Amino acid sequence: IGLLAGLVKYVWFTQRAALTDRDTVLIGAFENTTGDSVFDETLLTALKAALDQSPFLDIVPDQRVRETLRSMGRSEDERLTKDVSREVCERLSLKAMMEGSIAALGSSYVLRLEATDCQTGEALAREQAEASNQAQVLKELGSLVSRLRTTLGESLKSIRDFDVPLEQA
Numbered sequence: 001i002g003l004l005a006g007l008v009k010y011v012w013f014t015q016r017a018a019l020t021d022r023d024t025v026l027i028g029a030f031e032n033t034t035g036d037s038v039f040d041e042t043l044l045t046a047l048k049a050a051l052d053q054s055p056f057l058d059i060v061p062d063q064r065v066r067e068t069l070r071s072m073g074r075s076e077d078e079r080l081t082k083d084v085s086r087e088v089c090e091r092l093s094l095k096a097m098m099e100g101s102i103a104a105l106g107s108s109y110v111l112r113l114e115a116t117d118c119q120t121g122e123a124l125a126r127e128q129a130e131a132s133n134q135a136q137v138l139k140e141l142g143s144l145v146s147r148l149r150t151t152l153g154e155s156l157k158s159i160r161d162f163d164v165p166l167e168q169a
Contacts, residue, residue, distance in 0.1 A: 019124070019152045023095035024058040025115070026065070027051065028085030031101040034109065039102055039137070046138055046166050047100055047113075050145040053162045056154035060092065068092055089118035096124055098148075102137070105130065109137055113144045115152055125151035142166040 019025070030044040051059055066076035068088050078084060082099060089097040100113045109131040115124040127147045131140040142165055149159050 019057070019095060019115075022058075024060055024092075025051075026060045026085060026089045026092070026094050026097040026118075028089075028097045028099040029080045029082060030099070034102055034104040036104075036134070038134070043100065043102060043137070043141060046141055047098070047145065050142055050166055051098070051149075053164060054149055054154060054158070055162055056149065056158055057152070060094065064092070086116070086118060086121065094118050096152075100141075108132055109134070109140075111137065111140055111144055113141075113148050115148060127151070138166045 027044070027048055030047060032039040032043070048059065051057055065080070065088060068091055069076050069078055069084075072087065072091060074084070080088065085097050085099065095118065096115050097118055098113065098115050100111065102112075103110045110128065111131060112126070112128045114126045116122065117124055125148050127144045129140045129144050131137045142163075145166075146159055146163055150156065
């Protein structure tokens with residue numbers, strides 16, 4: 001009975017990981033609905049920097065995304081919306097794509113990150129946080145990325161070893 005319980009526990013916890021260390025991920029759009037232009041490219045750059053720290057996640061290089069957009073008959077500088085990101089993701093036969101958003105909530109900011117299965121469109125992981133002011137946005141984004149990495153299957157040891165705060169990265 002103990003062996004059977006151990007086997008069930010092992011299978012349950014190993015199947016919960018949304019990604020493996022062999023999966024490649026596309027970083028898609030980071031939607032800014034705050035009206036504050038300081039967030040336009042900054043948060044996408046910060047998200048990429050945070051995810052690049054992970055030895056678990058293999059991120060599609062920007063050059064490969066531009067090449068794929070060209071092969072799709074689109075401008076290589078085209079902004080990655082949710083639909084365009086999914087199309088690129090499917091074209092590259094990737095497992096998942098990540099997207100984010102920031103919205104104003106009074107004087108606070110609500111940040112959201114989501115990893116989506118490219119084939120089905122289903123969410124693999126979602127995280128959300130609130131930053132009390134503009135100065136806290138990067139700190140909260142870093143925390144969100146760490147939690148998302150855990151949810152996607154990266155080990156806690158790996159996250160501890162490869163998680164430089166975004167302000168330093």
